[in-house]
Amino acid sequence: MASDVPQQTSLPLGGQIRSILIALGFKPRTAVILVPYLWLTIFFVVPCIIILKISFAQTVIAQPPYTPMFGPESVPHDQLFDNFKRLFQDSLYYKAYLNSLNLAFFSTLICLLIGYPMAYGIARCSPSTRALLLLAIILPFWTSFLIRVYAWKSILSKEGVVNDLLLGLGIIDEPLLILYTPAAMYIGVVYTYLPFMILPLYANLEKMDLSLLEAAADLGCRPLKAFCVITIPLSLPGIIAGALLVFIPAVGEYVIPELLGGPNALMIGKVVADEFFQNRDWPMASAVAVAILIILVIPIMAFQYFQGKAQEAPK
């Protein structure tokens, strides 16, 4: 221990704090990591636990509007999972889950198909052009997300830019109905989350060693084939990172379906909001939210676990 604190005398105050921390079992390094951990615990783990707790309660007309966890008014043990049971019994919920997963899945796919060529193109540009193009990707973030979605509303509406243009060119005779359809929702989600796909992909593709493609060509591999067997497998971490960054928020997306998808868009984000604000059923809203968390987190954790294992294995 003594050898760990050689500067005790030369730095009186710092040394004292240090020796106290060390006496408490903290190394200076731990103290540094502690700050972000504390932050995450207070603002992420604790709220999650609170929501989990509420999801087991039942709604009551009171302040707060749910039964306490313990005590005489608490939920009987056999009714603890009632909220979760309802998720399976009421078709509203699982349909909303399916719709949301569907929207998220196809939006992710479209983002990948659009984003990959863009990221690839940017990564192969000269450094100065690269910076400019990246700026263009990030630029939309300078405007509020809500304003951008509203802008799409006016672009896609019956009197919007798209319809005006198509009518003016004589391609269509009467305005297309785009707004308040699933198509509008997809446009909104893809538009919003495309940068989250492009940026990790770019970071990955930019690092790629181009001599690998030369080596492939040298060994008789045509460029398109080399792209399939070298570039794509090597960019897999970027694809996965981008897909997760798009898929996860898209599942819980509330604003875009609400503004662009119309009243019939049954999405899980909207169900949570309705349960919470309109039905004032906090326990049910919490149960829906916890279920989303489980649906998203478990596959991701499993994936990371297996990926970690695959990388460790020497043979």
Added chain:
Amino acid sequence: MAAERAKAEPSTQIWNDPNAQPYIRIENVTKKFGDFVAVNNVSANIYRGELFALLGGSGCGKTTLLRMLAGFEQPTSGKIYIDGVDMADIPPYERPTNMMFQSYALFPHMTVEQNVAFGLNHDKTPPDQIKSRVDAILDMVQMRQFAHRKPHQLSGGQRQRVALARSLVKEPKLLLLDEPLGALDKKLREATQFEIMNIQDRLGITFIVVTHDQEEAMTLSTRIGVMNNGQIVQVGTPKEIYEYPNTKFVADFIGSVNLFEGNIVEDEPGHVLIESTEAGCPIYIDHGISAAPGAKVWVAVRPEKMKLDKTKPDDANNCAGGVVKGIAYMGNMSVYLIKLDSGKEVKVTMSNQRRAAEHAIDWDDRVYVTWHANSPVALLS
């Protein structure tokens, strides 16, 4: 230093045979990157079965020339023929060449086996043949037991051997090696040099090796092309390059050399006499050069061809007096740094034939540097 090779014997010097067809013809090739001329009007003929080294410092254009042979760069002007075929419109994936990259460029997501099999897979080789050929080549480079490892699980030397195996497995007409042994330590480098020479003998593949390491070039190659500023300044066997450099640059680049500036006094077919204030003595060379009397020349003498004496020899020619300013003991030999009376410093190497010679030459001793009349080379540029 230069390991003599059977191939370098006069009888097999194919490049001296006027009827021999060169296997690779590089004709007036120039490559510019913007304003920068990387390769400047290079021509060379390389014959089947040769192990040709392109030797030069960094930025001399040797790698660019190699990349043009592989097809990764297109010459700005000039032509490259491999086996009589103009390579201008042939993309890298259709050329009969394989390259071993300086960075090895192993595919990180594939195992050693998959890396080596990569080229064969793209040739539509039958699967059972692929397996046996991959195994055979991995045996040759002694990497069979690591066949299922990924590149990041290998050491630098192992990776280098996998890269060599990958470029060899297709048995290309022409194998291009870019600084093949750069990352290896001395022992492993020497072992691999001989391994490459064995492979070359066995498979009869034509090799072109790019290197900045003159020792590597000397050991490996049948002929060396010395490059400087985008041009090949001399082509010859290791012996020719070392013993008969044609310029100061080559003399200085290959091995170590002492250069004396001087003027020709006598130029007869049988001998040359050169007056040099730098040497402080007349230099007599027992072979003629064709240059006008009075012309400025540089006389190059290798350190190992010089001798040190404590007593003044009788012959006034080829004898310069000086003082020992430094001795570097290297085990098998010692390098002496002599400050001549003219102020010029020369290096002399002497092999340590006896363990502790009694009249050993020591620091600050007055000595005479002498050399035989056939040792020096007079250079006009």
